[in-house]
Amino acid sequence: MSLVLGIDLGTSGVKSVLVDERDRILAEASAPIPILRPQPLWFEQEPQDWWRAVVTTLDELAASAPAEMAGVRSIGLSGQMLGVSCIDALGHALRPAILWNDGRAQAECAAVEAAVPDFAGLVGCRAMAGFPAPKLAWLARNEPQLLGRAEYVLLPKDYIRLRLTGAAASDRADASATLLMDTVAGTWSPELLAACGVTVEQMPTLIASDEISGGLLPKLAARWGMAAETPVVGGAGDNMCGGIGGGIVEAGMASISLGTSGVYLVANDAFLPARGRGLHTHRHAVEGLFVQNGCVLSAGAALAWVARLVGADDLPALMREVEAAALPIAETPVFTPYLAGERTPHDDPALAGTFSGLTTETTRLHLVQAVLEGVAMAFADCHEALISTGAAIRQAALVGGGANSRLWTTLIASATGMSLSRSPAAAVGPALGAARLARRGIGGPLITESAEPEDEIIAPDRAMAEALSEKKARFAQHLALR
Numbered sequence: 001m002s003l004v005l006g007i008d009l010g011t012s013g014v015k016s017v018l019v020d021e022r023d024r025i026l027a028e029a030s031a032p033i034p035i036l037r038p039q040p041l042w043f044e045q046e047p048q049d050w051w052r053a054v055v056t057t058l059d060e061l062a063a064s065a066p067a068e069m070a071g072v073r074s075i076g077l078s079g080q081m082l083g084v085s086c087i088d089a090l091g092h093a094l095r096p097a098i099l100w101n102d103g104r105a106q107a108e109c110a111a112v113e114a115a116v117p118d119f120a121g122l123v124g125c126r127a128m129a130g131f132p133a134p135k136l137a138w139l140a141r142n143e144p145q146l147l148g149r150a151e152y153v154l155l156p157k158d159y160i161r162l163r164l165t166g167a168a169a170s171d172r173a174d175a176s177a178t179l180l181m182d183t184v185a186g187t188w189s190p191e192l193l194a195a196c197g198v199t200v201e202q203m204p205t206l207i208a209s210d211e212i213s214g215g216l217l218p219k220l221a222a223r224w225g226m227a228a229e230t231p232v233v234g235g236a237g238d239n240m241c242g243g244i245g246g247g248i249v250e251a252g253m254a255s256i257s258l259g260t261s262g263v264y265l266v267a268n269d270a271f272l273p274a275r276g277r278g279l280h281t282h283r284h285a286v287e288g289l290f291v292q293n294g295c296v297l298s299a300g301a302a303l304a305w306v307a308r309l310v311g312a313d314d315l316p317a318l319m320r321e322v323e324a325a326a327l328p329i330a331e332t333p334v335f336t337p338y339l340a341g342e343r344t345p346h347d348d349p350a351l352a353g354t355f356s357g358l359t360t361e362t363t364r365l366h367l368v369q370a371v372l373e374g375v376a377m378a379f380a381d382c383h384e385a386l387i388s389t390g391a392a393i394r395q396a397a398l399v400g401g402g403a404n405s406r407l408w409t410t411l412i413a414s415a416t417g418m419s420l421s422r423s424p425a426a427a428v429g430p431a432l433g434a435a436r437l438a439r440r441g442i443g444g445p446l447i448t449e450s451a452e453p454e455d456e457i458i459a460p461d462r463a464m465a466e467a468l469s470e471k472k473a474r475f476a477q478h479l480a481l482r
Contacts (some may be wrong), residue, residue, distance in 0.1 A: 001069045002444075006435030007057070008238060008428070009050055009157050010078040011035070011099065011260040012300070016057040017428050018068045023448050025118040025425055027065040031056035036096055036312060041349060043105035043340065044096035047085045047159050054160055062224040069225050075164070075216065076241075076438030077235030078430040079157025080260075082176050083137045085148035091162060091318065094146050096405045098135045101261065101297050101340045103349030105134035112137055112179065115195030119272045122189065123179045124290075125280035129341075129349045130297075133179035133196050140197025143271055153202050157235060165214030170204040170410035171234030176283040181206075183283060183290075184271050209234045209285035210440040233441030236285035238430040239293060245429030246397030246421075246438065249286050249446060254393045256412065257429065258402025261373060262299030264344075264382040266391050268291045277385040278344035285437060286446070294344035294382030299375050300402050302337040302353070307372045310364040318368060323407045325365050329467035332366045333357040337480040342378070343383040354478050369407075376411035377468060377475045383416040398422040398458070399429025406458075414464040421455040 003026070008015045013032040018027050031053040036044040064070050082100035085093055098338065100106075109127035112134050120126050132155075139147045154162065155178070158170045172186045180192045180203070188200050207213055215229030222228075235241065239257065243265050246255040253268040256262070271290050272279050283383055284291045296304070304315065312318040334356045341349035370466040386393065396418060402408055403426035413420045425432050440446045 003068055003071050004435045004438040005072045005075045005076055006239065006431040006433070006438060007054060007075065007160065008431035008434055009054065009077070009160055010238060010369070011080045014050070014053040015431045016054070016061060016427055017431040017435060018061060018065060018072070019432060020045050020447060023042055023425070023432070025428060025432070026068050027061055028428060028431070029057040029060035041341070042302040043082070043099040045099060046358055047087070047093040050156060051158060051163050058224050066225050072226055072230060072437035073248045074442045075230060075232045075433035076436070076441070077157045077161055077232065078238045079155065079160065079174070079235070081155070081174060081239060082131055083156040084132050084139070084160050085154050085156065086139070086147060087152040087159065087162065088149060088155055089151040094150060095143070095344065097156065097277050100130050100133065103129045103341050105138040106349055108134040108137035108141070112192070116189065120275045122182055124176065124183045124271070124282055125274040126276065126345055126347070127179060128278065128280070128343060130343065131177065131179045133192060134205035136147050136196035136198055144197065147197055150202055152204060153164065153198055154204060158204055161213060161232060164216055164220060166217060167214035168204040169207050169213040169234065171209040171236050171285065172206050173209050173239035173240045173283045173285040174235070175206055177237060177280070181280070186283070206232045208287060208454050209236045209240070210437050212441055228410035231442060233438050235434050235437055239265055240285040240291060241301070241303070241430040241433030241437070242399040243267065243291065244285055244392045244433035245431070246399045246423070247424065247447060248397060251289060252392065254396040256379065256396045256401055258299055258398065258408070260301045262296035262379060263397070264294040264379060264386060266386055266393060268292060273391060274389070277388070278342070278347035279385055279389065285433070291321055292386060292389065294385055296337065296375060296378040296382065297341060297343055298337045298339040298353070300400070302339055302371050302375055303402070305339060306368050310367060319405055319407070322365050322368050322372070323405070327366060327369050329373060329464065332370045332373060333362060334471055334474045335370040336475060337371065337374045344382045356474065372408045372411055373468065373471070375409070375474070376415040377472055379412050380415040380472070383418070393418065394408070394418045395421060398426050401427050409458045410464065412466070413458050414460040415468045417460055417465065419460070420458045422458060423455045
């Protein structure tokens with residue numbers, strides 16, 4: 001049996017899946033990753049914690065599915081995007097990685113944009129605080145000696161590649177979101193690198209998403225019962241891999257990802273730079289395609305936050321309780337999910353979340369459903385921003401852990417006015433996408449005939465759509481009252 005392994009390094013944890021020739025998930029494992037918040041607007045993680053979580057999942061798969069692990073012929077990588085890790089010559093992190101939702105570098109954005117004419121036309125979007133280029137400029141200004149000591153500046157999944165293979169490489173899809181690359185040419189921009197205080201020698205080699213970057217180190221292969229030098233392909237950022245996991249491999253197709261953040265992705269065969277409204281355009285993991293993205297910075301993160309707020313330790317049980325309550329939307333508060341600022345359509349890392357419309361009748365379940373509704377309305381904002389660029393979107397594929405919730409996905413379908421498709425593997429979409437790229441990297445098809453049932457279609461609910469439309473005006477008042 002010829003299998004592939006997909007590893008998805010998310011923000012809250014790692015998911016690793018074993019996939020067969022018909023795209024069936026044979027085994028999976030997950031492990032959590034802690035997040036550090038040393039100051040307001042700062043979000044960091046230790047790269048060693050990324051690696052520890054990957055090792056935990058692969059140890060578990062080696063123990064529970066040894067025959068399948070021995071049959072793995074290629075490994076694909078997916079990862080949270082935009083994180084900056086500074087790695088020394090021995091492979092050690094010089095500081096905690098600065099994550100995609102970190103807002104400290106807002107002041108650096110204008111200087112980065114000034115480095116080249118038509119910045120957005122070169123890289124695909126305006127400079128925003130969560131992206132690597134401004135964060136590197138912040139490090140150059142605040143921690144210049146540390147940045148100068150970095151042998152490599154790596155994206156999160158590329159640190160995992162370094163640990164797996166010893167190779168410092170990145171795929172052009174994930175790298176295109178650094179704002180350090182000529183997106184169409186697929187090469188690092190010397191002018192942008194210089195403006196951010198780094199050199200081309202510190203950057204990883206750029207490869208295709210389905211190109212082999214190196215082989216699994218012998219000691220790791222022996223640990224997991226795998227063949228030495230098992231190929232590790234380029235992979236992509238979790239947005240692109242999630243798209244591939246959802247079958248978004250042709251122009252005009254779209255996906256909505258419900259992970260820690262929420263990402264609305266549309267594939268195009270033309271490069272359409274975004275020049276406002278918090279949208280961004282990058283290369284897709286499918287050669288010749290580009291993706292337009294809208295991003296809700298706090299999606300699953302907002303749900304996890306409210307679960308902690310109401311003292312719920314079992315999130316799936318809480319979701320079942322909310323769904324069973326069948327609360328009318330007219331009775332829930334209005335929630336704006338800006339717990340870590342917002343990207344689309346506001347591009348403001350200082351935005352804050354709000355509850356409004358609280359009464360003595362408000363219960364813990366009202367608060368939880370209000371969070372689901374707020375994220376749905378934020379996706380509607382993304383939808384409107386994407387449509388304003390001329391994108392024609394009729395249906396989107398759901399991916400990510402939040403796709404398991406019937407209530408949440410129906411709220412999103414109703415808020416956006418779109419039908420959403422959900423496959424049985426939606427919850428592991430980015431890991432499946434990484435596995436598919438791994439198979440493509442050794443000469444197999446990107447997507448094969450699946451043995452899974454047909455995708456489920458989640459249609460908008462008319463009554464729900466009307467109630468959300470009435471609530472949307474109050475949702476928008478948050479910005480007017482700032």
